[in-house]
Amino acid sequence: MRGNPRLHLARAALAALLATAGGCHAALGPTSLEDNWRMYPGPRVTFFVRPDSFAEQNVARLSEVIEDQRSFTIRALGLSYAGHVAAYAYNSGAEADFTSDHAGRAYPETESFRFVAVPPADGSLFHLMSHEANHVFVINGLGEAGTYGMTEGLASAVVSETFHTSGRHFLFTWTRTQRAQVLPLARVYDNDAWKDLPSQAAYNTSASFLAWLLDTYGADRLRQIYGAPSREFADRVNAVYGRRLESLEADWLRFCDGWVG
Amino acid sequence: MALCLALPAAAQAQTAPAGTWRAWAGHDTFRFRDTAKSSPPVDGSPVEWRGAGPILGLEWDRERPFRLHRFGIAFSAAGGFVYDTGIGTIPRPDDESARFLEGGYEYRRYFARAIGIRSLHAGIGVRGGGERRTFERRLGGNQLTETTTAGSIAGVAALRFRPAGRVSADVEWGNAAVLTRGRQHLVAGTEFEKTSWGGGWFTDLTARVNVRVAERTSLAVAYGGRGEGWLFDRRAYTDERHRIVVGVTYAR
Numbered sequence: 001m002r003g004n005p006r007l008h009l010a011r012a013a014l015a016a017l018l019a020t021a022g023g024c025h026a027a028l029g030p031t032s033l034e035d036n037w038r039m040y041p042g043p044r045v046t047f048f049v050r051p052d053s054f055a056e057q058n059v060a061r062l063s064e065v066i067e068d069q070r071s072f073t074i075r076a077l078g079l080s081y082a083g084h085v086a087a088y089a090y091n092s093g094a095e096a097d098f099t100s101d102h103a104g105r106a107y108p109e110t111e112s113f114r115f116v117a118v119p120p121a122d123g124s125l126f127h128l129m130s131h132e133a134n135h136v137f138v139i140n141g142l143g144e145a146g147t148y149g150m151t152e153g154l155a156s157a158v159v160s161e162t163f164h165t166s167g168r169h170f171l172f173t174w175t176r177t178q179r180a181q182v183l184p185l186a187r188v189y190d191n192d193a194w195k196d197l198p199s200q201a202a203y204n205t206s207a208s209f210l211a212w213l214l215d216t217y218g219a220d221r222l223r224q225i226y227g228a229p230s231r232e233f234a235d236r237v238n239a240v241y242g243r244r245l246e247s248l249e250a251d252w253l254r255f256c257d258g259w260v261g
Numbered sequence: 262m263a264l265c266l267a268l269p270a271a272a273q274a275q276t277a278p279a280g281t282w283r284a285w286a287g288h289d290t291f292r293f294r295d296t297a298k299s300s301p302p303v304d305g306s307p308v309e310w311r312g313a314g315p316i317l318g319l320e321w322d323r324e325r326p327f328r329l330h331r332f333g334i335a336f337s338a339a340g341g342f343v344y345d346t347g348i349g350t351i352p353r354p355d356d357e358s359a360r361f362l363e364g365g366y367e368y369r370r371y372f373a374r375a376i377g378i379r380s381l382h383a384g385i386g387v388r389g390g391g392e393r394r395t396f397e398r399r400l401g402g403n404q405l406t407e408t409t410t411a412g413s414i415a416g417v418a419a420l421r422f423r424p425a426g427r428v429s430a431d432v433e434w435g436n437a438a439v440l441t442r443g444r445q446h447l448v449a450g451t452e453f454e455k456t457s458w459g460g461g462w463f464t465d466l467t468a469r470v471n472v473r474v475a476e477r478t479s480l481a482v483a484y485g486g487r488g489e490g491w492l493f494d495r496r497a498y499t500d501e502r503h504r505i506v507v508g509v510t511y512a513r
Contacts, residue, residue: 048346110344112307
């Protein structure tokens with residue numbers, strides 16, 4: 001290239017500055033909003049599905065399940081949340097940047113969630129969808145939980161079984177039949193330990209315990225321990241239930257041992 | 262964001278002014294997405310909370326030919342929020358808002374040697390800032406108030422072009438680390454409150470053109486864009502802010 005070298009240097013410097021402007025944001029920020037959706041409004045949840053996808057073919061069923069789930073969660077926990085939620089269904093985990101086809105994420109502050117919808121349209125899919133939706137309902141009704149264990153456990157503990165048995169039936173049966181995988185509650189509600197736990201076992205352990213706690217003692221007490229941070233969790237349980245966490249844990253395991261579904 | 266609107270007209274002469282005041286106003290847009298995963302690739306919400314509103318600012322510069330001290334303060338209030346779903350928008354309650362009060366100081370040095378063409382100089386600087394932001398949300402009939410107080414330290418790279426005529430221009434690019442304290446207050450039948458320390462970053466770009474209209478007075482138009490990431494205990498979000506402003510500079 002010929003010309004004034006100083007002029008080229010100046011142009012190059014200006015181009016580099018402009019080209020890298022926002023570079024950190026591009027790398028550390030999310031991708032742009034997608035527009036390849038078809039919208040299916042519902043009474044309380046609007047679905048966004050890919051054109052001609054499995055989710056679009058089953059959107060009426062998905063809508064029926066999620067509207068029931070919303071009513072169930074609001075009632076079970078005594079929430080006052082009356083918002084309208086956006087549900088985004090993806091065709092695969094890869095498409096959503098998830099590591100599997102059985103995954104989802106929730107975004108409570110923008111009242112939305114997304115999940116992978118792959119065949120079959122059964123309890124497993126409905127549970128996944130309900131779990132993510134419950135994060136939106138619960139966090140906007142109760143605030144942030146004090147522990148990861150409470151956040152993830154409660155979202156599964158209040159999965160409705162109107163259309164499947166992947167809620168309490170699954171959780172109590174799992175606790176009885178997979179006892180070796182059941183984790184100590186003191187670790188499940190310890191944020192420092194949470195990320196080292198096997199995730200599915202941690203989710204199931206917390207969900208099973210909280211479902212039993214909710215059924216046995218009601219929502220009011222559960223709401224009182226919901227926001228307790230790790231270091232206060234055991235003491236808060238003791239104060240609210242009048243019993244030590246270990247004692248409640250033993251009762252819960254005994255209940256599951258006798259569970260016949 | 263250190264949004265300077267105008268270069269001091271008197272700075273084109275080699276005699277340094279005692280100081281330069283700048284007042285400016287414009288339009289600021291704010292886009293918010295909560296994130297479920299903050300490390301790259303960032304997992305952002307498929308829905309964006311978006312609003313816009315006025316922004317006002319005041320700055321004072323003390324400038325030598327190749328040194329700059331700048332103090333600034335700005336206030337903006339965004340309203341008219343919607344959810345952008347990717348294929349449309351859904352109006353939000355009228356009383357949702359986002360308010361920002363920010364201020365800062367920057368010290369900058371320009372290299373004496375012009376780069377490429379006469380009157381084009383590169384500079385580097387360091388900027389310290391403070392900000393308080395408040396989001397008012399109405400989520401399903403519940404009232405969520407988020408208040409964040411933050412301090413930041415930024416490195417700034419700049420180019421300034423000041424030919425002999427009436428028109429001059431600046432471009433600034435900054436990257437900052439942020440330390441913050443956030444508070445969430447939710448009224449949902451019962452009340453929930455949580456405070457936590459957090460961290461973050463931002464990248465901003467400002468470009469401005471200045472036109473001298475009198476010996477001591479200039480008019481300017483500027484664009485500012487900023488991307489931010491915020492990480493608290495159990496929650497995180499990213500946002501973007503874009504602003505177009507016009508202002509007046511008076512060099513004493």
